[in-house]
Ligand code: SF4
């Protein structure tokens with residue numbers, strides 16, 4: 001499972017950011033595929049991106065003149081959420097892969113969670129409401145509408161969009177100012193924290209994880225727990241990077257469906273299954 005997941009993560013990242021011409025020339029692909037969303041965070045401004053980011057699309061549609069319901073972005077989010085839930089985070093999001101790799105660096109003692117996790121885990125819902133939705137409809141009193149999450153926070157956009165784009169495009173590089181430095185600081189903080197804590201951005205700040213987490217209980221991809229076979233050894237909870245117990249797995253919005261618990265169970269009582277059984 002571990003190797004399979006890493007392979008899928010790498011392949012998905014390469015395929016969805018495979019526009020080599022863009023990397024070589026510092027240009028963004030603007031073809032027809034950009035009207036489609038990929039499931040994970042995938043910055044529109046990444047020179048290699050062949051499709052759009054669902055959070056970026058949601059903000060762009062909310063940002064239009066006059067309020068309009070962003071049907072297209074909501075449709076993609078509903079489709080990916082109802083089929084996959086947070087399987088997207090565990091298997092298909094490029095920035096999830098980046099954090100996974102950083103956490104593997106054998107530099108310091110590893111932690112699954114930050115202190116005050118039970119409060120901080122709601123940070124991603126605050127980001128969703130304040131930056132993605134409110135920031136795009138009206139910002140701080142209704143004077144300006146901006147895709148506030150992309151502009152002020154998204155470290156994935158900085159790493160996979162801004163940095164490669166500015167590296168290859170001198171004209172854009174000369175315009176980079178204080179805002180770019182702020183975003184570099186956010187990225188650096190997430191990178192350093194990811195080495196010690198498991199996926200801090202996914203656990204505490206990602207608005208896409210917040211949305212897909214709401215679908216986890218109902219999505220088609222589930223992890224089913226055969227309670228009758230369980231001997232309460234808690235090997236699954238020890239293996240789980242976000243410390244979930246077997247009772248919590250199928251309903252928790254924090255489960256990223258990584259499958260580590262499935263691999264760890266000595267009784268094979270945790271199984272990926274297409275939907276809830278029984
Ligand atoms: S409960 Fe299992 S699938 Fe979910 S995050 Fe933990 S180890 Fe991964």
Ligand code: SF4
Pocket residue numbers: 229230231232233234235236237246264265266267268269270
């Ligand atoms: S590892 Fe398997 S047997 Fe042990 S507590 Fe978890 S589900 Fe039960």
